[in-house]
Amino acid sequence: MMSLPSEPAASSHSTNGTDSTLPLTERPDKPEEACGVFGVYAPGEDVATLAYFGLYALQHRGQESAGIATFDDQTVHCHKNMGLVSQAFTGNALKELPGQIAVGHTRYSTTGSSRVCNAQPAVVETRLGALALAHNGNLVNAADLREGLTQRDQLVSTTDSEMIAFAMAEAVDEGHGWVESAIAAFKRCYGAFSLVIGTPSGIIGARDPQGIRPLVLGVVGQEENPHDGPAHYVLASETCGLDIIGATFIRDIKPGELVWITADGIVSVQWAEAQRKLCVFEMIYFSRPDSIVHGESLYSYRQRLGRRLAKEAPADVDLVMAVPDSGVPAAIGFSQESGIPYAEGLIKNRYVGRTFIQPTQSMREVGIRMKLNPLKDVLAGKRILIVDDSIVRGTTSRKIVKALRDAGATEVHMRISSPPVTHPCFYGIDTDSQDQLIAATKTLAEISEQIEVDSLAYLSWEGMLETTEQDPQTFCSACFTGNYPVEIPEIFRRSKLKFEKATASAPT
Secondary structure (H helix, E strand, C coil), rough: CCEEECCEEEEEEEHCCCCCCCCCCCCCCCCCCCCEEEEEEEECCCCHHHHHHHHHHHHHHHHCEEEEEEEEEEEEEEEEEECCHHHHHHCCCCCCCCEEEEEEEEEECCCCCHHHHHCCCCCEECEEEEEEEECCCCEECCCHHHCCCCCCCCCCCEEHHHHHHHHHHHHHHHCCHHHHHHHHHHCCEECCCEEEEEECCCCCEEEEECCCCCCEEEEEECCCCCHHHCEEEEEEEHHHHHHCCCCCCEEEECCEHHHECCCCEEEEEECCCCCCCCCCCHHHCHHHHCCCEEEEEEEEEEEEEHHHHHEEEECCCCCEEEEECCHHHHHHHHHHCCCEEEEECCEEEECCCCCCCCCCCCHHHHHCCCCEEEEEHHCCCCEEEEEECCCCCCCCHHHHHHHHHHHHCCHHHHHEECCCCCCCCCCCCCCCHHHCHHHHHHCCHHHHHHHHCEEECCCCCHHHHHCCCCCCCCCCCCCHHHCCEEEEEHHHHHCCCCCCCCCCCCCC
16 A cells, blocks of 8 residues: 655645654654455445444554445445544444445555545446445555556545556446456556455455465354345454454455455455465564464464574573563463563553654653553562564664663563564565664674663574464565565665665575
8 A cells, every 4th residue: 555656745734643754763663554454245234333343453454544435336435534443433424324335444654645635445436336445555566557547647646556446447447347357457466465345236355466465254244144145244354353343254365366245145266376475474463463364363373483482592581571562472472481470561551542742852761651661560670581573673672671671670681573674565564664674784782782681582584484383485574584575676676675684594
């Protein structure tokens, strides 16, 4: 869901929900969010409300803007706004979205402006009626796709997502049906795209041939039974989006697959040869820990990461703690494997969110207390091992270590349940340009010195992949290795890849 490099700057009033305007030292020390997509086909149900709660469960995937489009036969209704889901849909907004089909989206702009016109779903008119498209991912050929659109002068946003919608609309207007037009559009796209597309006739769910971003299928309200009428189907980025509305998980949409959901049921089309490369950071951090991947919760996988980390990088300490909340499962796994007690040493304020009002300079100097506050009586006099899932810039890690020492910890050791992030992502995650990635510019000893820990260790690349208990060749781990599964055009390589750095654990 990328914006072109030549786009205009974001207007000052439209930065709600993104930290991109902050200095690098004040931005979150994490790879920043992807996006969440949701779709529901449920005649006779309040599809807008179902979509609202589905997006609520997917809020972690994007806090910049939210939108829902519904189809009431041939009429499309759409509401989208800046901010969190609860902020974007106030008053009677949901009541003004009738229909049998809904498509929803939560957005984080991975490289582009924070503006209402870039909020999704993207709605485009065609000869068969409107289509509404919600996209998670980034195209790497967005510039070429835009140049090839005959109606590019009608684009109202700066996102590659709207370009996909226009490419599909062009095929429809050339005389093709919805499914044929979708496939024609997809074959013009390179990169990462998990899509939910609403039409007056039905709803489409699709993934790129590598399946870099997730998409799942569920059924809500009834099991599929022809005697009870058509089932009500749901598409969501993760299974947590199904759980919240009581939907039952059926399966993942396959890489290179399109599903077409109508009153007649589901038709599946394998529109491209699959070369599965699921983003491994979805496993480590992005997806919610209660979402199901490979038949188990990601909480279980993340606990195994911690167990493996304890074997690879043990430490002589008094207690194990986590950077909440994302480091908790791995920290518990580390504790279980090592036998070292686990304790909460940092309390997270879960109501901070994102705000227009930035702290004063004196507040910044205090550190991170607005979001994380140490428990002095737990930490005082203790040798601490703190577990986190990743380090990107190192800025937050240093503040956390300082806060722990100020609270009385005699030693602070850090363990990271993923390998060093040395390369930027081009497929829908904002990891900064390579020169801003601490592991791309510094050795392990230099990182330890910068964040002021007594020791630092990362999980090995092999350990991360072996712990999935899946074929390691079916994951994209380019942010750790620089081996990108979809070729990156030179213009984009130059924009983020400032230098190449080989990693000891890189695959051959």
